[in-house]
Amino acid sequence: MQQFKMGKVTLPADHRYYKYIEERHNEDGSELAILNLGPTHPATHGIFQNILLMDGERILDAEPTIGYIHRAFEKIAENRPFYQITPLTDRMNYCSSPINNMAWWMTLEKLLDIEVPKRAQYLRVIVMELARITDHLICNSILGVDTGAYTGFLYVFQFREKVYEIYEEICGARLTTNMGRIGGFERDWSPRAFELLDTFLKDFPVAWKEFEDLFTRNRIFIDRTVNVGAITPEMALDYGFTGPNLRAAGVDYDVRVAQPYSSYEDFEFNVPVGKSGDTYDRFCVRNAEVWESLSIIRQALDKMPEGNVFHADVPDYYLPPKEDVYHNMEALIYHFKIVMGEVPVPVAEVYQPVEGGNGELGFYLITDGSRTPYRLHFRRPSFIYYQAYPEMIKGAMLSDAIVILSSLNVIAGELDA
């Protein structure tokens, strides 16, 4: 049994809190306490450790430690051909994995400047908005669980199962979807997927309305979240906030509007913006965004162009269907070249931003013409805005710190990619 070398995990002696452990008196004789909101903690909903320096219930200082599920995505991405990198992307923000997959395909399409047909773009918009709904659905219901309302979670999680069924119809997987191809989708959406989508669009708004009524005017919820963890727009911009957390602070930046991709410009949707940037505003912004996403899906379904084309006609990047491979020669050659990774890829650098569940998710790809990317860097919103967490909880109570953390929707997979 090969034994794994074990390192000791403890507060290092030169840690700046260490001196508090010995002499730490307060004026009323009580002492500053050091609390470890550690990796395996029910309230952190993820694996990051915060060492909190506390005076009674109030937090004086916090020091986060992350990297507990660092899986070296960027190192793996340098050793895999292009179409094998999608399984990495949907394990980053696994609450809304189709957005990551589509972002990766759009990066490649931008690199190879492939024009995706309108219908495939609309299908992508529908699946991305579904993913955004499920992401906000989890974040808001977990925020409810943290303020003590467990029914909201159980009640709304039911609809996440419905969306899982739609994903299964499209790509066969529930959570880590690995969806799509360069140029579109791997197969057309079956009629059953559209049926499931229609039933979802019919009865989810009713449930979401009730979920909203359960929380927005709830006395306890308002007491626990209004001006808790408030951030000013300047601080948010300085800490690189994007997405719902920034819009709650009052800045209306949305990548779908600033840099429309996959024909987002054809849909009218307004960007909900909060006022005071506190946890209640973050909750309301995410709630409003779910309504916007629902309206986008309806618009996409109405304006869906006819026909059943679902991928661009780019034979040397798009895997030909299996029966063609057996019957005609070109498809066999294309199939072989794609699978062996000998696709012609230019030497270039490209950056493709996408509005992910938590903010601007960017893929910075450097290629050197070989079958694997030379360097692929993921701009991960959770990693960037989690730096502001100690700043936000200074002076807050311990129970507020938990609510702020879950309202930020930090996903550990995206944090330590």
Add this chain to the structure above:
Amino acid sequence: MALESVDIQNKLQETFGDHVKYFRTEYDMFVLEADVDVVYNVIKFLKEEPSLNFSFLTDLCGVHYPDSNLNEQFCVVYHLHNWYENKRIRVKTFLNGTNPEVKSIVSLFNCANWMERETFDFYGINFDGHPNLVRILNMDEMTSFPMRKEFPMEDSGRTDKDDRFFGRTINNATI
């Protein structure tokens, strides 16, 4: 008035001369390269100049070019974004291979703190002036820098992976 790449280029060239070179537009992103000693001022200028106003640091990452000549082996890439004109810019700066060093921009953007720690953690690029340049994602006891090209990806402690099946040994005959 839309902020054109041309007048960004002119403004930069008249203030930094030939320290700033290779202006080009790649896939709707304006790219420029700056020398190591001047890159802090370039970013400060881009941020504070009222007409340029690149006030948002989108991203910061490192790249390793092992086979380029010695003083260009590491590269730090800054992505900045001007939200009023919705213009993005990529500033690249090349560092020397033996001890890569660049001035930290934490004083300009707070969000650069962890990005620089991550780049240090992956590539060993030293950001002087950084308040707490320590590993962030990897184990603290780790000495080598994993994202460098010569560092192997696989877990070294693995015994059940037979190299022959992964094409790692040249002649598969001998075990």
Add this chain to the structure above:
Amino acid sequence: MEKNKVNMVAAPEGHVGEGFFATKLDQVVGLARANSLWPLPFATSCCGIEFMATMASHYDLARFGSERVSFSPRQADMLLVMGTISKKMAPILRQVYEQMSEPRWVIAVGACASSGGIFDTYSVLQGIDKVIPVDVYVPGCPPRPEQIVDGVMQLQELVKSESQRRRHSAEYKELLASYNIE
């Protein structure tokens, strides 16, 4: 352990008499333990979200007696390790396992926990059985909730048929010694 189709928690075999029922102590204790396994959800990444789906109302792990989720190892019986365990996380996983009260079981849910999964990299622990002894491995990335529930049911069969003296037996001590857990 054959899998009977619909089992309404079948009674263990024993001697049925006039108004009484006698069976081995192991069977009774095993039956009690099997239907009251308190899970410690060591959820790190994507499998954790699938565990939320398993605990939610649709797949509901509570039907198998695991209603009460305990996050402290003191009251946990079954350690569900879900998601990738990196080398930085290994000492913490081991500390949580050692502080669990006997009898304790471990289910490695998902490919990452069982064998490092698709992440064969320098920073990921290639399988938690390098650090702690594992009873049931659940394949899948992430495994469907039915698979997680099936893993728990497999463990229930194990628990039912575990003898009282296993935890004091020489093999068990030698197994722990091989992990140098005293």
Add this chain to the structure above:
Amino acid sequence: MQNSQIDFIPILMQVLLAVGFVALTIFGSSLLGPKRSSANKDKSFECGIESVGNARIPFSVKYFLVAILFVLFDVEVIFMYPWAVNFKEMGAEGLIKMGIFMVLLLIGFFYVIKKKALVWE
């Protein structure tokens, strides 16, 4: 055994059953459950991290204040149980007595709020 004592036997049985069940389960499980104690196991659980420093530190007095206020109002509620059970027999006169009791405690509660004891400054 006068017959008046006989009606106490069911209560005795009930008490014995309750205490007996508790004693049996605790004693039984300590007997059946395997015990394995080690230095590492007896350390305090600190989310998987080695705990540093001593946990027995003097707490801020605010905790104690909140705890005592809770106990005070909790005991008040316990007094209401017997009153609520035979609410009918005691009629209006019982209501007034309990009303006075509650008003007195309400005044105490207002005092607590005015002195901002519950606000965690």
